[in-house]
Amino acid sequence: MFHNILVAVDGSPDAEEALAHAIDLAESGHTRLTLMTADAQIPGTAYLTPSITALIAETKAAAQAVLRRACDRVPEDLPVTTILTDQPIRSALMHQIEAGRHDLVVMGSRGRGAVRSALLGSVSHYVLNHSPVPVLIVHAEHPRHAASLETAAAA
Numbered sequence: 001m002f003h004n005i006l007v008a009v010d011g012s013p014d015a016e017e018a019l020a021h022a023i024d025l026a027e028s029g030h031t032r033l034t035l036m037t038a039d040a041q042i043p044g045t046a047y048l049t050p051s052i053t054a055l056i057a058e059t060k061a062a063a064q065a066v067l068r069r070a071c072d073r074v075p076e077d078l079p080v081t082t083i084l085t086d087q088p089i090r091s092a093l094m095h096q097i098e099a100g101r102h103d104l105v106v107m108g109s110r111g112r113g114a115v116r117s118a119l120l121g122s123v124s125h126y127v128l129n130h131s132p133v134p135v136l137i138v139h140a141e142h143p144r145h146a147a148s149l150e151t152a153a154a155a
Contacts, residue, residue, distance in 0.1 A: 001029045006102040008093060008123070009037050009070040013140035014108025019070055021138050022106040023078070032079045034100055035070045038089040039063045060084075090126050097131055106136045 007022045009015045019035070026033050040059040042052075049055075067082045074080045085092040097105060107124050128135045 002026075002031050002104045003029070004032045004034070004100065004102045005104045005106055006034045006036060006093070006096055006100060007070075008089070008105070008107035008127075009035050009066055010108075011066040011069065012108055012110065014110045014138060016108075017140040018106045018108040018136070018138035019073060021136065023074060025104070025106070026078050027075065030078070032081070033074060034081045034083060034096070034102065035067060035074075036083040036085065036093065036096060037063050037066050037070075038085045038087065038092055041088060060086075089123055093123070093127055094130060097133060102133060104134050104136060105131055106138065109137050109139045 002025060005022050005026060007019055009019055022033060025031060039056075040062065042055060042059065063084050067084055071080060071082055083096065085096075087095075093105070096102070105127055107127065109124050110122075124135075124137050128137060
């Protein structure tokens with residue numbers, strides 16, 4: 001049984017489904033949940049623009065909204081902690097696994113930013129290959145994929 005689950009959230013459908021699975025696991029054993037997200041990484045060239053302060057505030061507000069929505073989904077009887085980091089999510093997750101003494105990581109297979117993920121590598125793939133604890137990677141059922149399955153089943 002798990003005692004302390006770390007859940008990576010970013011508002012994507014896969015992360016939402018991962019949170020649902022983490023909640024189910026936590027309810028079965030009154031497990032602690034830690035919900036974690038990161039501010040979007042701002043490209044270095046953006047710091048040359050006069051509106052950088054507003055951009056930083058917007059990314060922080062968006063990340064806080066993701067955490068708030070995720071936390072609102074957790075039943076009141078489950079202990080939950082939220083973490084918003086300004087560090088790159090890969091290293092922040094690895095640090096949190098150790099520092100928080102987590103015994104399971106739950107995350108979606110694809111987050112926001114498919115192009116960025118293709119260029120920089122998948123966060124879920126990185127965590128899966130570097131985590132010292134088990135990692136549960138969840139795929140959301142995407143409507144386009146579900147429709148093609150229904151069509152294939154009807155044929």
